[in-house]
Amino acid sequence: MPETEGPTRLWGGRFAGGPADALARLSVSVHFDWRLAPYDIAASRAHARVLAGAGLLDADELGRMLAALDDLESACAAGDFRPTIEDEDVHTALERGLLERLGALGGKLRAGRSRNDQVATDLRLYLRDHARGVAAAVVELADALLEQAGRHIDTPAPGLTHVQHAQPVSFGHWLLAHVQPLLRDLERLRDWDERAAISPLGSGALAGSSLPLDPAAVAKELGFKAPVQNSMDGVADRDFVAEFLFITSLVGVHLSRLGEEVVLWTSTEFGWVILDDAFATGSSIMPQKKNADIAELARGKAGRLIGGLVAVLTMLKGLPLTYDRDMQEDKEPVFDAVDTLQLLLPALAGMISTMTVRVDKLAAAAPVGFSLATEVADWLVRKGVPFRDAHEITGGLVALCAARECELEDVTDDDLKTVSEHLDPSVREVLSVRSALAARTTPGSTGPGPVADQLRTASDKLDGWREWAIERVVPR
Ligand code: ARG
Numbered sequence: 138m139p140e141t142e143g144p145t146r147l148w149g150g151r152f153a154g155g156p157a158d159a160l161a162r163l164s165v166s167v168h169f170d171w172r173l174a175p176y177d178i179a180a181s182r183a184h185a186r187v188l189a190g191a192g193l194l195d196a197d198e199l200g201r202m203l204a205a206l207d208d209l210e211s212a213c214a215a216g217d218f219r220p221t222i223e224d225e226d227v228h229t230a231l232e233r234g235l236l237e238r239l240g241a242l243g244g245k246l247r248a249g250r251s252r253n254d255q256v257a258t259d260l261r262l263y264l265r266d267h268a269r270g271v272a273a274a275v276v277e278l279a280d281a282l283l284e285q286a287g288r289h290i291d292t293p294a295p296g297l298t299h300v301q302h303a304q305p306v307s308f309g310h311w312l313l314a315h316v317q318p319l320l321r322d323l324e325r326l327r328d329w330d331e332r333a334a335i336s337p338l339g340s341g342a343l344a345g346s347s348l349p350l351d352p353a354a355v356a357k358e359l360g361f362k363a364p365v366q367n368s369m370d371g372v373a374d375r376d377f378v379a380e381f382l383f384i385t386s387l388v389g390v391h392l393s394r395l396g397e398e399v400v401l402w403t404s405t406e407f408g409w410v411i412l413d414d415a416f417a418t419g420s421s422i423m424p425q426k427k428n429a430d431i432a433e434l435a436r437g438k439a440g441r442l443i444g445g446l447v448a449v450l451t452m453l454k455g456l457p458l459t460y461d462r463d464m465q466e467d468k469e470p471v472f473d474a475v476d477t478l479q480l481l482l483p484a485l486a487g488m489i490s491t492m493t494v495r496v497d498k499l500a501a502a503a504p505v506g507f508s509l510a511t512e513v514a515d516w517l518v519r520k521g522v523p524f525r526d527a528h529e530i531t532g533g534l535v536a537l538c539a540a541r542e543c544e545l546e547d548v549t550d551d552d553l554k555t556v557s558e559h560l561d562p563s564v565r566e567v568l569s570v571r572s573a574l575a576a577r578t579t580p581g582s583t584g585p586g587p588v589a590d591q592l593r594t595a596s597d598k599l600d601g602w603r604e605w606a607i608e609r610v611v612p613r
Contacts, residue, residue: 145224145233147252166465167220169472170227176262177231177255178210179611180338183358184250191349193249198242205238227259228252249346250338253372253460257337260468262359264381265333266610267475268326273606274482275326275388279319279599281490283592286312290588292496293503293570294409300401302506305570308499309592310583315398316595318391323602325384333377336361340371343459360610373459375449378467382446385474389442392485396435399488403429408498413491416484431488438477445470503570507535509545512567512576513560522559530557 189199212218224230235243296306339352352364365371402410420426517527577584
């Protein structure tokens, strides 16, 4: 297929011979940066038009150039044009493709640009595009959580702090507490996208170009808000990579918390949730086992997401301006972060939407561990007892029950009187999980009213993300 002889190195002129094998093997990035090819081609189209506008390509040359880029794009998509290991990187491989199609004319496109501004542009385009794909997968998981939450607005559960029974909550409220961070993550992705929507093309190697280029036109064609203000910053800035990795790390941390809870919920000790067979795994030796591997992988994969962020920040620390080859190390961590989330999120969504919640077990566990003690203290407060005293009195009642190994509602009228003159049998009206939940009517609390409100608001917010999540960044 290649019409040109040997590798299409972009920098051969001043070198006596080819690179040592060890250098070539270290230097090559095409095996991972090839996924930038469609973005590189889109940027090439914009650059070709600008070269024509500057009088550096005539109308016929521009036409042939654009046709060759279209043809190369289809060939890449169909797998008919592939990079070889001789191609140092995606830019080299695509220039070879262009030379194969156009001969000498293919060599004109490199005027006024450098791999330094190209790679920064390509990576921004790739990430802006894939941020939307990640957002779509986050929406899918949030949808699954919302749907389950809708079924369990009125399902009491034992709310935990320190993994100890604390106060009863609605299980719907609990599930929605996993939706809220995802809504913030979606917001983070869109905030990030606003800052990332700046085009480095035109920065050249670092100093801009002496040719009459039009960075604003290129930026516009590629869906960016504006070109960079400073060409040196344009080729050196990888804030957008680090910030993207922070967001994917935080998503990973959120998913790991959900994963850990599902591991607990599905344990025999809790027994609150049963996973669908399609979303659980077995053991090669113990026939009875049903494991929550998806949830565990959610926990485990947070490690590599955080690792990617740390790798990139560490790589960037202390780098002098402008482009340094260290920066080639920015790509694998973000590609891995995108791949990881695109694998993990649909699996989690499927696991959540198909799980069976054991309402009976949750309801039975809700009042256990004196979780209604705060209701007693609040009851005393409503009677005018200072909370400090109410806390002491209720603590005394709990101590009595703990010694007798009974629950709060099991004590006799005489016991109540013995613990405190302020207690009387009417306190029993607050000693039910239902009344504890019903009493919580303030916004954001766990009563059925506020939880239904929260569900509505969260679902409206989520609807607002759907369109953004399927937007195309690079127009054809
Ligand atoms: N493969 C390189 C990277 O990913 C492209 C830029 C190379 N620029 C250079 N001056 N060697 O960073």
